[in-house]
Amino acid sequence: MIFSLEFLYVLVGLLLGTVALLTLLDKDHPRRVTSALFWGLYAFIYLAGDHIPAAAAGAVMIAMALLAGCGLVRQGKHGSLDEATRRASAARLGNKLFLPALVIPVVTVLGATVLKEVRIGDWLLFDQAHLTLASLGLGSLLAIGAACWLTKATPVQGVREARRLVDAMSWAVTLPHMLAVLGLLFTEAGVGKAVAQVSTSWFDVDSRFAAVALYCIAMAVFTIIMGNGFAAFPVIAGGIGIPVLVNVYGANPAIMAAIGMFSAYCGTLMTPMAANFNIVPAALLELPDKNAVIKAQIPTALPLLGANILLLYFLMNR
Amino acid sequence: MQTAVNLWPLLGVAVIAAGFLLRANPVLVVVAACGVTGAAAAMPFMHLLESLGTAFVKTRNLPLVLLLPLAAVGLLERYGLKEHAMASIAKIRSATAGRLLIVYLFLRETTAAAGLTSLGGQPSMVRPLVAPLAEGAAEARNGTLSDGLRYRIRAMAAATDNVGLFFGEDIFVAFGAIVLMQTILRAEGIEVDPLHMALWGIPTAVCAFVIHSWNLRRLDAAIRREGAGK
Numbered sequence: 327m328i329f330s331l332e333f334l335y336v337l338v339g340l341l342l343g344t345v346a347l348l349t350l351l352d353k354d355h356p357r358r359v360t361s362a363l364f365w366g367l368y369a370f371i372y373l374a375g376d377h378i379p380a381a382a383a384g385a386v387m388i389a390m391a392l393l394a395g396c397g398l399v400r401q402g403k404h405g406s407l408d409e410a411t412r413r414a415s416a417a418r419l420g421n422k423l424f425l426p427a428l429v430i431p432v433v434t435v436l437g438a439t440v441l442k443e444v445r446i447g448d449w450l451l452f453d454q455a456h457l458t459l460a461s462l463g464l465g466s467l468l469a470i471g472a473a474c475w476l477t478k479a480t481p482v483q484g485v486r487e488a489r490r491l492v493d494a495m496s497w498a499v500t501l502p503h504m505l506a507v508l509g510l511l512f513t514e515a516g517v518g519k520a521v522a523q524v525s526t527s528w529f530d531v532d533s534r535f536a537a538v539a540l541y542c543i544a545m546a547v548f549t550i551i552m553g554n555g556f557a558a559f560p561v562i563a564g565g566i567g568i569p570v571l572v573n574v575y576g577a578n579p580a581i582m583a584a585i586g587m588f589s590a591y592c593g594t595l596m597t598p599m600a601a602n603f604n605i606v607p608a609a610l611l612e613l614p615d616k617n618a619v620i621k622a623q624i625p626t627a628l629p630l631l632g633a634n635i636l637l638l639y640f641l642m643n644r
Numbered sequence: 645m646q647t648a649v650n651l652w653p654l655l656g657v658a659v660i661a662a663g664f665l666l667r668a669n670p671v672l673v674v675v676a677a678c679g680v681t682g683a684a685a686a687m688p689f690m691h692l693l694e695s696l697g698t699a700f701v702k703t704r705n706l707p708l709v710l711l712l713p714l715a716a717v718g719l720l721e722r723y724g725l726k727e728h729a730m731a732s733i734a735k736i737r738s739a740t741a742g743r744l745l746i747v748y749l750f751l752r753e754t755t756a757a758a759g760l761t762s763l764g765g766q767p768s769m770v771r772p773l774v775a776p777l778a779e780g781a782a783e784a785r786n787g788t789l790s791d792g793l794r795y796r797i798r799a800m801a802a803a804t805d806n807v808g809l810f811f812g813e814d815i816f817v818a819f820g821a822i823v824l825m826q827t828i829l830r831a832e833g834i835e836v837d838p839l840h841m842a843l844w845g846i847p848t849a850v851c852a853f854v855i856h857s858w859n860l861r862r863l864d865a866a867i868r869r870e871g872a873g874k
Contacts, residue, residue, distance in 0.1 A: 331705060334708055334712070335704060337712070338707070338708060338711050338712070341711065341715070342711075356749055360812075371700065371701065371704065372704060373690050373764070375700075375701040375704060376701065379694075379697070380693075380694040380695075380697035380698045380701070381690060381693040381694045381697055381835075382697065383696075383697030383698070383700050384692070384693035384694060384695070384696035384697030384698075384700065384703050385693060385697070386700070387696055387697065388675055388693075388696070389701045390671075391671045391672060391674065391675040394669065394671045394674075395668075395669040395671055395672030395675070396674070397669075402656050406722060407723075408724060412722070412723070412724040412726075412727050413724060414724075415723045415724040416723070416724030416725070416727040416728035416731065417724075417728075417731075419723060419724065419728070420728065421728075421732070423720055423723065423724065423725045423728050424722055424725075424728075424729075424773075426716055426719075427716070427720055427725060427768075427772050427773060429716075429718070430716065430768045431763045431764070431765070431768060431769065434763075435763060439798050450753075456705065459705060459708055459709070462708070462712055463708070464707060464711075465710055465713075466712040466713050466715070469713065469716035470715050470716045470719065472716075473719040473720050473723075474719070476723075477719065477722075477723040479719055479722070479723070482692045483719060483722070484715035484716065484718065484719045484770070485715060486718075487714075487715060487718025487719050487721070487722055488711075488714040488715040488718050490718055491714045491717065492711070492714060492717050497671055499707060499710065500671065500707070501670055501671060501674070501709070502705070502707065502710075503700070503703055503706050503707050504671060504675070504700075504838075505674060506699070506706055507674075507678070507696055507699040507703060508656075508660075508674050508677055508678055508681075509698050509779075510695075510699040510702075510703070511656075511678055511682065511692075511695060511696065511699065512653070512656060512657075512681060513683055514685075514695060515656065515681045515682070515684070515685035515687070515758050516649070516650055516653055516685065517653045517654060517656060517657060517681065517740055518651075519649050519658075520649055520650065520651045520653055520654050521654070523649045523651070524651070524654070531779040540809040542812075551657050551660060551661065554716040555821070556821065556824055559821075559824065559825065559828065560824075560828050563828055563829075564823075564828065564832065568829075568832050568834070572834070578844075579829055579834045579836050580836045580837065580840035580841045580844055581844045582839050583825040583828075583829060583836065584814070584825070584840075584841045584842070584843075584844040584845045584848075585844065585845075585848060587814060587821050587825060587845075588811065588814060588845060588849075588852075591810040593791060593812065594806075594809070594810060595803075595806060595807070598670065599660070599664075601670070602706070602709075602710065602766075603766075603806050604806075605670070606710060606766065607766040607770065607771075607802035607805075607806075608799070608802070610766055610767060610770075610771050610802075611770070611771060611775055611798040611799070611801070611802060613795050613798060613799060614795065615795070618795055618796075618798075618799040619799045619802045619803055619806075620804070621799065622796065622799040622800045622803040623803045623806065623807070625859050625862075626667040626803070626807055626852070626855050626856045626859055629855050630848070630851055630855050633848065633855070634848055634851075637847050637848060637851070641844070641847070
């Protein structure tokens with residue numbers, strides 16, 4: 327296949343490597359060497375991750391966390407056009423500016439649906455196991471092409487702009503990745519089993535409403551801790567949903583599962599652990615309060631969790 | 645199961661909670677939690693390091709969604725994408741930040757329910773288009789915005805994308821969550837029709853739309869109050 331996951335890893339590795347290099351060459355950068363080291367290590371994981379011993383990759387991750395945690399990863403200065411020039415360019419290019427921006431979602435969707443089995447010669451265009459990511463990769467490259475064609479800029483300028491955005495997010499870029507590692511470690515260490523044991527032996531599930539409320543709230547709380555509804559669902563459905571709601575109160579498993587998963591999503595809206603949804607956007611939108619997105623979501627998440635408890639209570643015996 | 649479960653790994657969860665309460669650097673908190681969890685589960689140090697490394701390499705696909713669109717988005721921003729988005733929404737008289745985000749919420753939720761989850765997204769839609777459009781609509785009404793209100797509008801734009809995605813995609817039958825639920829229930833000896841699970845998600849999806857839209861109306865009210873207070 328042409329667009330494989332490995333190819334995308336090389337692309338991102340080269341991008342991060344360039345970020346490291348540009349940082350190292352940036353004379354005015356407040357933490358030039360350590361910031362360059364951070365991005366260089368991350369590039370190394372993308373380019374060589376499959377060829378180094380697992381323990382070495384683990385050591386790289388810890389080194390990156392220490393660099394970020396000790397405040398050694400900083401933002402550089404970036405030359406951008408001033409606002410008047412940007413306004414003039416916006417007026418000149420008009421609605422055409424939207425087109426390259428829409429190329430990414432449109433190509434991704436087409437790639438994952440209509441074009442998924444397209445071949446060029448004997449080669450499949452997209453990696454079948456990672457269809458969405460592969461088409462996102464193609465969409466992103468086409469969008470860069472379209473943007474360069476429209477603005478007469480060079481792809482090198484595109485890489486500089488990518489560095490500006492990566493730099494603005496700084497180490498927050500790596501947080502979702504590191505949380506996923508923690509999630510896998512939690513599974514390996516048996517954290518899920520321990521939580522199910524504690525929640526069913528400490529709480530009273532004698533009344534039907536209490537059982538429903540415990541199930542929905544436990545889903546949300548455990549998701550807040552783990553940052554991922556997919557990690558919470560097996561634990562709470564296996565620990566409370568099936569033994570109590572289905573076996574004792576005769577709930578319909580499909581309804582128990584569907585509303586349970588949505589209760590977990592209410593938790594996702596309220597946790598910094600779901601970094602790619604909650605913390606990264608705050609960095610991406612340059613908000614000074616990194617919890618601003620979570621604060622905007624709590625007034626939706628809490629009433630919705632209440633609605634879920636009522637829905638499950640009234641619907642579960644359908 | 646009652647006696648064999650080791651409760652010590654829960655210390656890792658406690659480290660996470662404490663770290664976030666103390667507002668320590670999240671990356672450090674995560675690595676500290678990894679160390680504590682490994683120690684509590686009696687993993688030897690080299691084994692822990694290998695587990696971390698294997699997981700770190702295996703999950704490299706996660707940041708791709710964030711990193712791949714950046715070059716194109718950055719380039720368009722340099723040539724005035726944000727400024728143009730804000731100027732074009734200012735021309736629509738009836739547009740308000742809240743109404744605009746309600747429309748986006750509806751589109752995001754229904755397209756996600758049709759399986760088109762990649763039509764939105766924080767780096768590819770919210771930063772270049774949705775947030776500037778919402779800001780532009782509010783600016784057109786009020787003239788200028790205080791920093792606090794500007795940040796609140798941006799945060800609501802990000803929140804709207806998340807709410808639409810989460811509560812739309814779960815109604816889509818081929819979505820990963822439905823597959824996961826089916827797999828877990830099957831392992832427990834329960835067979836469920838994926839279509840049923842998708843259908844029973846609809847009441848919550850409707851509630852999510854209503855509740856979040858109401859919050860967006862409150863955002864409009866806050867913008868109006870600030871506009872009137874000047």
